[in-house]
Amino acid sequence: MSGCNSRFSVAVRKILSKASLKMMVNLSLPGNRIPDWFSQSALTFSPQPSRELRGVILAVVVAINQDYIDDYLLPDVMEVQAQILKLDSPSYTHTLHLSGAPRTSDDQLHICRYPTLHPMVWKFRDGYTIQVVKRELPFKEGVELKMHGIHLVYEGDDDFKGEEHVLNET
Known part of the structure; x- marks a missing residue:
């Protein structure tokens, strides 16, 4: 939705607040930027x-090279992973389920949220590091990881009791 100035685009950007993502598991849409x-x-x-850690939200922007589009029956993009590192060695690796992407080479924004009971959250301990990487030995060629981001959700961060339509973009 980058560069789109329509009223719909503004509404979607406002909805992508932290509070509105509380119940989301996976969101995919056209886009070439992750939220700030x-x-x-x-x-x-x-x-x-x-404040207890309640969730991890990962955002990635990926594109599939046009030469490889026919190789992908989406949502089978298995090339992007999140890793939890203990002393710089992976202690847990999770492949992101990138669903809903159209059969196009355009950039796609995917946001994945992991709740308290998911290993992405409960295996994350003091001093451990989390990172997003492209799989070293890909299942299929042609996926480009253009951008990624990580957000940790702590107790109370997204406890919003009002109506979401009154939220501003920040």
């Missing part, structure tokens, strides 16, 4: 006093 509230580098976990 994501960290675009690996994150090292450090517990916060009186």
